[in-house]
Amino acid sequence: MNKIIGIIAGSLRKESFSKKLAAEVLKMAPEGFEFKLVTLADLQIYNQDFDDEGVVPEEYTEFRDLMNTIEGVIFITPEYNRSVPGVLKNAIDVGSRPYGKSVWNGKPAAVFSNSPGNLAAFGANHHLRQSLVFLNMPVMQQPEVYLARVGEAFDENGQMKEGKTKDLLQHAVTAFVAWFTKTATK
Numbered sequence: 001m002n003k004i005i006g007i008i009a010g011s012l013r014k015e016s017f018s019k020k021l022a023a024e025v026l027k028m029a030p031e032g033f034e035f036k037l038v039t040l041a042d043l044q045i046y047n048q049d050f051d052d053e054g055v056v057p058e059e060y061t062e063f064r065d066l067m068n069t070i071e072g073v074i075f076i077t078p079e080y081n082r083s084v085p086g087v088l089k090n091a092i093d094v095g096s097r098p099y100g101k102s103v104w105n106g107k108p109a110a111v112f113s114n115s116p117g118n119l120a121a122f123g124a125n126h127h128l129r130q131s132l133v134f135l136n137m138p139v140m141q142q143p144e145v146y147l148a149r150v151g152e153a154f155d156e157n158g159q160m161k162e163g164k165t166k167d168l169l170q171h172a173v174t175a176f177v178a179w180f181t182k183t184a185t186k
């Protein structure tokens with residue numbers, strides 16, 4: 001049975017670099033693993049009343065059901081105002097409820113952050129890690145994955161160029177798969 005890893009990009013933008021990185025990561029699944037893209041576009045803003053009053057949006061149920069089939073997660077996040085974009089935080093919140101039924105609990109994760117600038121979304125990377133502590137997700141510590149100047153990693157057709165960023169991404173995926181296999185699942 002393949003291990004199923006969810007690939008979650010924290011952006012809805014059509015030309016999002018995070019989504020392009022996610023598409024590239026999908027191609028890197030090794031034998032024995034299935035990488036599954038999880039889209040966040042349909043998730044409306046979390047309101048606890050939905051769960052408390054039993055009027056759960058269908059999209060929440062679909063998202064939670066999908067996440068319950070997934071055994072690990074690679075988060076690919078950009079940075080908004082030195083933190084995680086709302087769309088990604090919202091997905092985390094939706095998946096974390098109803099209380100006691102979190103889809104995240106115990107699942108090994110990695111955080112790959114990126115930005116067009118030099119700082120590579122360091123702030124978002126570490127804010128996301130703070131939530132993952134509470135959600136009881138073991139997170140790959142090393143390598144830390146900061147993808148700077150990500151705009152330069154793609155050609156005019158949106159394809160990833162050979163080079164440093166692609167090599168770093170491959171190294172990070174390989175490390176995550178090894179860590180997931182040897183450590184996280186024990």
Ligand SMILES: Cc1cc2nc3c(=O)[nH]c(=O)nc-3n(C[C@H](O)[C@H](O)[C@H](O)COP(=O)(O)O)c2cc1C
Pocket residue numbers: 010011012013015016017018019078079080081082083114115116117119120121
């Ligand atoms: C609301 C907003 C806030 C942003 N804040 C930051 C920031 O704090 N740090 C940063 O490096 N880039 C910031 N940016 C620029 C993003 O890094 C850039 O738009 C990036 O391409 C977004 O990721 P995406 O390509 O996956 O959509 C911000 C962009 C927006 C729209």
